[in-house]
Every structure is written in C-alpha cells, then in structure tokens.
Amino acid sequence: MDLIRGTLDVLLLKTVSWGPLHGYAISKSIRSQTAEVFKVEEGALYPALRRLEAKGLVTANWGTTDTGREAKFYTLTAQGRKRLKLEVDSWGRYVEAMSRVLHATRPGI
Amino acid sequence: MPKRPLHGDRPRVGQLPIDEDVRRELQSHVRMCAAELEQQGWDPSEALREAERRFGNMAEFSRECSDITRSGDRAVVRAGRVDALRQDLRYGLRILKSAPAFAALAILTLALGIGANTAIFSVVYGVLLKPLPYEESERIVWVREHQPARGRSMPIAMANFLDWTEARSFEAIAAYGVWTQTVRGGEQPYRAVVAQVTEGFASVFRIAPLAGRLLDPRDYDAGAEPVVLIGEDLWTREYGRTPLEQIRLEMSGVSPRVVGVLPSGFDYPARAVIWTAAKDDNTSRSAHNYSVVARLADDVTVAQADAELDALQSRITADVRGEDDEFIAEAVLIQPLRESVSSGSGRSLGLLFGAAGLVLLIGCANLASTLLARGSVRSRELSVRQAMGAGRSRLVRQLLTESGLLAATGALVGLAVAQGLLVVLKSAEGVSIPRLEDVALDVRALAFTAVASILTGLVFGLLPALRLSRAEPGQVLRSEDRSQGSGGGGNIWGPLVAAEVALAFVLLAGSFLLMRSFQSVLGAEKGFRVEGVMTADIDLDPARYAEPGDQIRFYEELLTNLNGRGDVSAAGIVTSVPLSGGLPNGRLELDGDLSKHATAGYAVASGSYFDAMGIPLLQGRTFDERDRPESGHVAIVSRSFADQYWPGESVIGKQVTGGGMDEFWEERPFATVIGVVGDARYSELVRAPDPVAYFPFSQRPRRLGGAATIVARSNAESSAALSATLREALRSADPSIPPRFRSMEDRLRGSVSQRRFTMALIGAFALVALILAGIGIYGVVSFAVARRRREMGIRLALGGGKSQIRRMVQFQSMRSVLLGSLAGLAGALALGRLLESTLFGVEPTDPLTLGLAAVVLLAVAWGAATIPAIRSTRVDPMVAMRSD
Numbered sequence: 002m003d004l005i006r007g008t009l010d011v012l013l014l015k016t017v018s019w020g021p022l023h024g025y026a027i028s029k030s031i032r033s034q035t036a037e038v039f040k041v042e043e044g045a046l047y048p049a050l051r052r053l054e055a056k057g058l059v060t061a062n063w064g065t066t067d068t069g070r071e072a073k074f075y076t077l078t079a080q081g082r083k084r085l086k087l088e089v090d091s092w093g094r095y096v097e098a099m100s101r102v103l104h105a106t107r108p109g110i
Numbered sequence: 111m112p113k114r115p116l117h118g119d120r121p122r123v124g125q126l127p128i129d130e131d132v133r134r135e136l137q138s139h140v141r142m143c144a145a146e147l148e149q150q151g152w153d154p155s156e157a158l159r160e161a162e163r164r165f166g167n168m169a170e171f172s173r174e175c176s177d178i179t180r181s182g183d184r185a186v187v188r189a190g191r192v193d194a195l196r197q198d199l200r201y202g203l204r205i206l207k208s209a210p211a212f213a214a215l216a217i218l219t220l221a222l223g224i225g226a227n228t229a230i231f232s233v234v235y236g237v238l239l240k241p242l243p244y245e246e247s248e249r250i251v252w253v254r255e256h257q258p259a260r261g262r263s264m265p266i267a268m269a270n271f272l273d274w275t276e277a278r279s280f281e282a283i284a285a286y287g288v289w290t291q292t293v294r295g296g297e298q299p300y301r302a303v304v305a306q307v308t309e310g311f312a313s314v315f316r317i318a319p320l321a322g323r324l325l326d327p328r329d330y331d332a333g334a335e336p337v338v339l340i341g342e343d344l345w346t347r348e349y350g351r352t353p354l355e356q357i358r359l360e361m362s363g364v365s366p367r368v369v370g371v372l373p374s375g376f377d378y379p380a381r382a383v384i385w386t387a388a389k390d391d392n393t394s395r396s397a398h399n400y401s402v403v404a405r406l407a408d409d410v411t412v413a414q415a416d417a418e419l420d421a422l423q424s425r426i427t428a429d430v431r432g433e434d435d436e437f438i439a440e441a442v443l444i445q446p447l448r449e450s451v452s453s454g455s456g457r458s459l460g461l462l463f464g465a466a467g468l469v470l471l472i473g474c475a476n477l478a479s480t481l482l483a484r485g486s487v488r489s490r491e492l493s494v495r496q497a498m499g500a501g502r503s504r505l506v507r508q509l510l511t512e513s514g515l516l517a518a519t520g521a522l523v524g525l526a527v528a529q530g531l532l533v534v535l536k537s538a539e540g541v542s543i544p545r546l547e548d549v550a551l552d553v554r555a556l557a558f559t560a561v562a563s564i565l566t567g568l569v570f571g572l573l574p575a576l577r578l579s580r581a582e583p584g585q586v587l588r589s590e591d592r593s594q595g596s597g598g599g600g601n602i603w604g605p606l607v608a609a610e611v612a613l614a615f616v617l618l619a620g621s622f623l624l625m626r627s628f629q630s631v632l633g634a635e636k637g638f639r640v641e642g643v644m645t646a647d648i649d650l651d652p653a654r655y656a657e658p659g660d661q662i663r664f665y666e667e668l669l670t671n672l673n674g675r676g677d678v679s680a681a682g683i684v685t686s687v688p689l690s691g692g693l694p695n696g697r698l699e700l701d702g703d704l705s706k707h708a709t710a711g712y713a714v715a716s717g718s719y720f721d722a723m724g725i726p727l728l729q730g731r732t733f734d735e736r737d738r739p740e741s742g743h744v745a746i747v748s749r750s751f752a753d754q755y756w757p758g759e760s761v762i763g764k765q766v767t768g769g770g771m772d773e774f775w776e777e778r779p780f781a782t783v784i785g786v787v788g789d790a791r792y793s794e795l796v797r798a799p800d801p802v803a804y805f806p807f808s809q810r811p812r813r814l815g816g817a818a819t820i821v822a823r824s825n826a827e828s829s830a831a832l833s834a835t836l837r838e839a840l841r842s843a844d845p846s847i848p849p850r851f852r853s854m855e856d857r858l859r860g861s862v863s864q865r866r867f868t869m870a871l872i873g874a875f876a877l878v879a880l881i882l883a884g885i886g887i888y889g890v891v892s893f894a895v896a897r898r899r900r901e902m903g904i905r906l907a908l909g910g911g912k913s914q915i916r917r918m919v920q921f922q923s924m925r926s927v928l929l930g931s932l933a934g935l936a937g938a939l940a941l942g943r944l945l946e947s948t949l950f951g952v953e954p955t956d957p958l959t960l961g962l963a964a965v966v967l968l969a970v971a972w973g974a975a976t977i978p979a980i981r982s983t984r985v986d987p988m989v990a991m992r993s994d
Contacts, residue, residue, distance in 0.1 A: 024135060025142040042166030043143070047136060048174040055182025070142060073135045 009049050011092065014077060014085040017059055023072035024050060050075055058084055132175045140165055198511035206515065212484050213516065215889050216477060220520025220563050222878050223473025225527025227559040228552065230466040230871070232528070233535055236549030242448050243375060245316040246405075249281075251412060252450035253402040253419065255439030263443045265398040268390040271308070273426045274402070279415035282313035283404035287388060288380045291817070292649045292848060295360035296348055299848050301647075303381055304361065306388035314405045315378060321345075322354050322370030329369075329387045336366035337387070342374035344383040361386075363652035378403075395430050396437030403447060416444045437697070461868060461948070465617055465875040470559060472613045472879050474566040476886040479606040481513070481570040483893035506572060513571030517564035524563075528556060535871075607890055607923070608930035611971060614876075614883040615934025616941055619963040621876035623945055623952060624869040626959055630951025631862055637790035637799060638688050639724025642679075642824055643854040644832040645687050648840065648847050649817040662739070662808050665818070668843045669716060672822060677835055681822040682719030683807060685712075689857040690819070692793030698803060699767040700755055702780060708755045708766070710747075711792055711802040714810045720746075720787055722821040730762045730785030733806035743781040743809050750789050751801030761786055766803060781805060795861060796950045820849075829853045868948070880970055887974040891923045895978045919979040920972070927971040931964055938963070 012035075016027050027050075028043045053059045058081035064074045077085070126134070143161035148154055162168065206213040241247045254263040255270065271285040286307040293302045312324045320342050329337050338359070340349075349357050357368045366386060377383070379401065388400070406415055419442045427440050532551055655661045665683055672681035686693060693711030700706045717733030720726075728749060737744050745766055752761045765780040789799035807818075820840075824832045833851045840849055859866075895902070905915055942954025952959065 023138070023142075025139045028139070043139065043164050044136065044166035044168060044171035047132075047139075047171055048178060051175045051178040051182070055178055066142070068145075070138060071134070072138045072142070073131075 009045075010053060011085070011088045013046070013049055013053060014058060014081055014088065017075045017077045018082065018085055021062075021064070021074040021076045023064075023066065023074050025072070027075065053081065057081075128176050128179050129172075132172050132179070136165070136168060136172060136175075140168075198508050199515070201508065202512040202515050206512065209484070211892075212480065212889070215480050215885050216516045216567070217520045217523060219473050219476045219480065219882060219885065220517065220567065221523035221527050222882060223470050223477075223563050224521055224524025224556070224559045225531060226875065226878055227466045227470050228524065228528035228556045229531035229535060230462050231555035231559070232532060232552035233546065233549050234463050235552050235555065237546060244378075247448065248446065249406045250314060250447040251404050251406060251415065251444050252447045253283075253404060254443045255398065255423070256441040256443040257439045258441050264437075264439060266400045266402045267392070267395050267397045268388075268400055269393050269395050269397075270423065270426060271400060271402055274419060274422065275310070277415070277418055277422055279407055279410045279418045280404040281407045282310040283402065284308045284310035284314045285388060285400040285402045286311060286379055287400050288382060289817075290647070291361055292651070293359050293361050293384070294651060294846065295358040295365065299651075299846055300348065301649075301848055301850055302344065302383050304384045304386060305379055305382040306386050308388050310404075311385070314403050315376070316405075317372060317376055319370040320373040322368070324370055325385070325387050330389060332389070334387075336364050337369045338366045339370045339372055339385040340368055341372050341377060341383040345371050360653070363656075395427055398437065398439075412444050412446065416442065419444065461620075461945070462871050462875075464944075465620070465872050468613045468617050469875050469878050469882070470562060472610050472882045472886075473563060475606050475610045475613070476882045476889075477563065477566050478570040479610070479886050480889045481567065482573060482606070483890050485509075485571070485573055509571050510568060513567045514564075516571075517560075517567045520567075521560045521564065524560065525556060604926040604929075607887055607926040608933065610883045610886045611927050611930025611967065612934035612937055614879040615931055615963060615967055616937045617872070617876040617879045618967055619934070619938035619960050620941065620945060621869070621872045622959045622963050623942070623949055623954060623956065624865075624872055626952040626956070627949040628862070628865055628869045631795055631865060632858075634791075634795050634951070636688070636795060636858075637725060637788050638854075639823065640854045640858050642829070642832070643723065644822050644824075644829055644836060644851060645854060645857070646820045646822075646833070646836050646840065646849040646851050647817070648820060648849045650844070651846055654844070654846070658739070664843065665716065665807060668820070668839060669718060671839050671843065672820075672836070673718060675835060675839075677824050677831065679823045679825055680718055680721040681820065682716040682722040683818045683820050684715040684719045684723070685818065686792075687723065687819050687821060687854070687857070688790050688792045689795075689854070689861045693800075693802060695800075696768060696803070701765055702767060708751065708801065708803075710751055711800050712768070713802055713804045714807050715804050716807050719804075719821055722823045723790065724823070725790050726788040728786045728788060730783075732785055732787075733804075733808070737806045737808055739809055744784045744806060745781040746785040746787055746804040747783055748787055748789050748799065748802040748804075750799050751803060752786050754801055768805075781809075829855070880967070883967070884970045884974040887923060887927065887971050888978060891919065891975045892978040892981075894923070895919060895981065916976075916979045920975050923975040923979075924971065927968065927975070931967060934967075935960065935964065 012031055013027065016022065016030050022030070024046055025043075028046050031046075050059065050061070054061050054075075057078060059075045059077055061073050061075050063071065066072050140158070140161045143164060144154075144157040147157035147160055152160065165171075242250070244250060253266065253274075255266055256263045266285060268285065271283075275283055277283070284307055286305050288303060288305045290301055291304050292299050293304075307325070309325070309327060309330055312318075317324075319339070322339075325337065325339065328334055338361075340357075345351055354368045354371070358365065359368065361384075372385070390399075392399075404415075406412070423442050424440050427438050430438055528551060532549065536546055536549060650661060650664065655664060669681055669683065672678050693713050695709055696712035698708045698710060698712075700708055715733070717737075720732050730746075732746065733744065747761065747766075756764060761783055762785070764783045766783065767780045787804070790802070791797065791799050792802065793800070820836065822832060822836055824835075833853075836851065837849065840847055902915060938960060939955060945954050
C-alpha cells in the first residue's frame, strides 16, 4: 500500500517525538508499528527528514549508537512538536469524518 | 540548536561538507541494516546487497538530500543575516537618536575633517601636482640664467639662447617674450596678450594648428612678411571664425597676416591669444629680455640638461665676464615647467596641506575620544546584552554597524562640506593662484580622508566591545560605573585630549603669526598712495602718433584736461605703476665716469605723476613745462638712489648717463638731477625699495611709446566715478584707445592675495581645530561627569560646596589641556622655522603671538570644560545616588 501524500512527514515527526533517533531506527520503528503495511523505500525517509530539518521542525546531530556506530540523530524541535499536534488533531478529525461516512448505515435522504 | 553533540566529539551538522554529511548518513543506514541481516543469518555479501536493495536508489536519494539541505542552509543563513543587519541598524539608529549630542559631535567632527581636507587636497593637487595639459608635459622644463654667487636668476638674453639651441639635452627649445598690446583693424580695438616666440615653440609643446599652419622657418627670415597665429577663443570672439585670409589686424603699426589658429585651451605663455615670430639680433649677453622653455630629449634628466647647459653657458660668457658682471649670468637654472607655473604658490600650499593634515589628526583624535567616552558609558548596556546571551561577535557587529552609520553620515556631510569649501576657495575675492579655477573635487582625496576618518571611527568604536568581551559580563556589571574615580577611562582620554590641544595650539599659533605678518605687510611703508588712486593702462595707435611730438602733445592735452577738472586732484602718466610687476632695471653711469655706475629702476613719467601717486618730493623740483625736448635733459632720483650712490653728497645737479636704455642718450649724453623723491616700492611691498631714476616723458616719449599708465587721484570716495571721468577724458582725446582700469587698492589686494589666501585658509583651519578641540574637551568632560554622577551626589549630600566640586572637575580636565598646550608650544616653536620665510615683520617665536594663542586656546578649553562641570553640580543628590 502506498503512503498517502503528506502523511510520511507526520509519521516521522511522531516517531522522533519519543526522543532522538537515527534514520535506521526511525525506519525500523515505522515498519514495525505499521506492521509493514506501507511499502516505503527506506531511502525515501532521508529527503523527507532533511526537508523537516530545513523547516526547523527537527534538528540533526551526529552521535554514536549503542553498538558504537556513527549515526545522525534527529530530535523534534519545539516548533516540530507544535506542528505534530496540529497534524494529529487534523488527522483525527479527518479519520473521524471519513469513518463516519464509510461506516454509516443507509442515511435518510 | 544545542551546541554540544549528543555523544562525544563527533562531527556536527554544518561542520561536514553537505555531500559528505549525506554520504555518511546514508552509508551508516545501509551498514546498520546489513549488520542486522547478518545477525539474522544472512551471508555478509548477501546481507549488504539486500540492505542496498531495501534502501532504494542511493544516488537519487543522496542528490535529493544534498539539494534540500543546501538550499535550506542558504535561505536560513540569508534570512538570518539580513535580519541581524536590519536589527543592528534599527537598534543603532535608536541608540543614536537617544544620544543626539553624541551623534552630532561625531558627525560634525567627521564632516569637518573629511570636508576641509578633501577641499584643500583637491586644490593642492590641481595647482601643484596635476600635470600640465600638454603632451608628455613632464618633459617640458623652464630655463633661467643664474648667478650662483648672487643667488639670483634672471630672464635670458637672445644671444645666449641662440647658443643654447645647440645643446643636445633638448628635443626642442624656444624663447619667448610676452606683453599686452592694443590690436586694431577689426570692429573694435582690443587689448590682447601677445607672445613673440622663436622657431622651436610649437615643438616644445607639441601643438598642432586647429586651422591654417604653424609658424615656419621662412617666417623668421629678415625680410619676411609679418604673420601671426591666433587662439581659437579670440578667433571666435573677435572674428566670428571668419576665414583667416579675411581677418585684418594691426599691431604696433604693422598689419600681420593671420596664418593659423591654435586650439582653445592652449594659452601659453600668460594666456596669450596671439603668437608672432620673435626676430631679435641683439648680440648683448646681458639683454635679459626672454623666457625659455624646452622639451627634454628622451632619457635626459633635468640634472643632466642642467649640467650640459651650465657648461655651455660658462663657456659662452667667459669672454664678456668682467665688463658687465652684474648682468652676466655664468650658469643656468632648470626646473620642470609645472613647478615654475605654480612657483610661489608652492610654499603656501605646502603650509595649507600641513594644516589640513593637522586638522585631520585632530578630527581623528576627537572622534576617538568621543567614541571612547561613549563606549565607556555604554559598557554597562553592552554587558547587560552579553549577559542576556548576545554573542561577542554579535556585539562587535552591533558596534560596527553603529560606527559605520556614523561614518557614512559623516562622510556624506563631509562631501557636501568639501564641495562648498571648494566653491568658496575658487571664488575667493582677489585670489590669483594659477590653475585654481580648473580645480575639481579630487575623488582620491575624498577617499583618503574618508577612509582615514572612518577607520578611526571603526577602531575606536570597537574598543569598548573588545575590552568588554575580555571580561566576564558579571564582573563588568558589578564593577562598572559604581562611583568610579578619576582612573579608568580617564587614562585613555587624557592623552587624546592633550594631543588635540597640542595640534590645535600649533595651528592657532601659526595662524596668528600669519595674521600679524599680514598686518605688517599691509602696514608696511609703501612709499605711495593707495586710497582714491585710479590707474588706466593705454597704448596709442602708432599709425596716428608716428612722431614723438604727436605722443607728447596727446599726453599733455590729456593731462591738462584731467588736471583742470574739479573731481581730479592730480593726474599724471608713468611707464609702470607700483605693484604692476616692477620697473625695468637699467644701468646708469654717474657723473660722466664710466667706472662709476648705478643699477636702478628706469621710469619715464610726467611731473604730475608724483603728486597723483602720492610720492613725496624731498628735494629740488619735479618735471614741469621747462623740461622741453630741446632743453637740457633732466632726471629725478629716489631717496635710496641718492643714499646709495651719492651718500652724504648734495644730489641736485649731479649727472647721470643712460647708455643703451634709449636713443636719446645718443643726442644728449647726460641728464642733470633736479630732484629727489621718496622711495616707492615698485615690485614687492616686503622688500627694501630698489633705487629708481625717473625721466620726463616730454624728453623720452619713445620710451613711453605705445604703452603708458595714466594715474589719477581724487578725494571722491567712489573709484567708479573717477574711472568714469578718466574714461570720458580719454574718449574725447582719442576714442580708438581701449583703456584698462585698475584702482591702486585693487592692485594692492592683488599683490597680497596669495598671503591673504594662505592666511585666511590657515585661519579657517585653526578655527576648525579650535572648534574640534572644544568639542572634544566638552565631550570628554561631559561623559566623565555623567559617569561620576553618583560620586557627585554623595559629595553634595555630604555637604561638598558646588563651586568646590565644579573646580575639581575643571581642574582635572584642565590638566590634560595644560599638558597639551605645553606640547603644542614646543611644536609651535619647532614648526615656526618653516614659517620663517613666509613671515614679515614678526618673529616665528614672537612671545606675544604665542601667548595670545595660548590664552585663546585655554579660554576655549576652560569654557568647554566648564559647561558640563556646572551641569554636574545641578545634580539632585538623591536622584544621583539612586541612578547608576
């Protein structure tokens, strides 16, 4: 299943909201949490992450993983957190509206 | 953005090049993925391939990542920079607005320093340094005959010049004579500057004719038809650019043909408008009648040419030495033409340049002390900003922006000041400085002074930030401003104020010396009258006054007419009046003894001339109707003539003989002295008067010849009325004479214009320096007082008398002023030597003048220190103690 346009950003913001994560960890987390429903090339994360960084929603810093590897860690900024909340709210309304329509019994016309 | 990396000392974003940053990040992903696959049992090489497959198009993603980060960086950086600059500017403007006095002081200082210096340097460059407008003009030199033993140089005798033409040092060499003469033949007679030039003239200047041809060798043949070249401007003005063959002109009784036109802009020598061939076969080596210019040959230096010509001159004058030593020059003097054109202006322009430099220094010192004082007041504000997290570089940038804002404004105002000053300089009344009218604002000078001032501004504007950022903010906040004593900043300002005062003292002393000298020159014994005396240069049409008797009759009738008028007290004629370039020198034998001779100015005049010019008769009588052409020839000598050549003897009845001065000496070998008159200074006011011998025009009309000057004196206030009377009398006598009027007052002004110009400018500089020093002292004391408000308050609260406190503030600032004055006095004494040759009637060490300068300077300094000191005691103790 292809990802709906624009939702990858929300997924990423949500994923890094738990704390600094490097790209591979982000991709693993998304894959496991979505039960591999979405087919995303792993490399596609990176342009998206960089776009978020340029918008000031996340910051990136080089660090070391638990296994001693060098990796770049992404952290949510205050601005990113605000944006995430907005997105989550509007996603909730979207889903609510959609499911109300899709699960409705025959309406009285 | 947190500054510390998450773990250890790893590279941070922004430190790695973007491409490398991307490559490493993506590679690390692939490696982690592969490592995990290996743990799940994949074969290592298989694992890596699988990891790359899952990752997708590595090259494409890398490029995309790099692009995003790169453009994002630029946008962020750009936005940040513009934002910071705008913020700095806005903040700077607000700060300057909140301290308008400080801003005004700084801008005024900059504007005066930049403006005055640019204007003066523009004049120095335009008059002294700019090349003359001729092709390879640096190779054109000016040559004079020179008597090293007497330290005197003189014009050139034609016989000597002809021998010089064989010198190899020159590509071309030419002699010329120049005078003013009436040209007739056109609609109106007019007076024109006419140059007689030898063959090489056009080659020396490398000029080409605009129309027609140049003078060529045929024109110099003995019997050749007389021809002239005219200037383009004259051609346009007088002849409407009609074809040359239709122009008729008449000069000195001949009607030369116009064969060529020289282009507008060429007016050498002396703004000549007509050039004619110099034909002179005078073999005398002492008839110094010509000027000489030459063009150096390739690779020949002035020194080499000087050496060659010196040797030549020594050889050709060897035979005649001994006979007429006083008029034989055994050496030559060569200098670049540019220097000779501005000779005399050189020294005063040097002085002006020095003065401008001093003002620039004072301006810089002033700016420095103002900024330092201001900086110390602001250090607290800066500490607060630093404590609130402003970085050092940000604060430096803020201060730079402020200084830059001030400097830019100051430079702009300075440009306006320079333009204004230049207009004033060029239009100054009665100034006759060569090439001055062509002077334009010099961009390099503006750039130089602006850069100097702005650098000063930036350096001293930054000092507070540098001093500040060395200390921890908290320390400054705690220590600064709390009842600070006379230490601290005072240590930096003191020397600056002292330096300013010293420089201003030097300027002020120099300016006062020049003023006193100028007064001495004006007040010097001139020996003639200036007030109410009008002169008119005329020359007679040789065709109408062919016989000497005709000329005598004309002058006599004119003088009888003028002297009969009620509004003319006295009128006379003379060959040339005082301050019109000096009299020609002549050699006179005395008492019929060939071995006894005098060198004296040789003037031909009417008897009424002495009365008209206010030259007193001391003994005997002046010329009158008894002195007819056929009666015994007579002479009048000046007092210094009598004292020098017949000391202690009775002069009346002595005899003088005038050798080659004019043809009348052949008819009558001697003239009898009938009177002695006072010494009139003909050439320069400040020199001892040269001896003069006068002869009556009635006995030497040809000497007067075409050109004479009519002198009329009246008691009427208006010189215009007198010149109208003169004009009318002349017109009724002969309407074809175009007179040129000039009052003696005007001539006097002209003769001192260079001095006046120098004095006025140095005076202006001294004034500027005084103002700047005053501003500097005022500024520094104000800031010092402001910093010590709390201390003042405590002192007042503890019962300190106001006057006591005021005196304390004043004395502390006057210490620097006094030290500066002492240094300035030493400087003035040392620099006075440079002025010595310019000064007249006052010593460069004149104690009265130096004392006056000191008094004025100290008074201004005292005033500048007193205003803020008085304000300091108006402090309400309670307010002051609560304030920081």
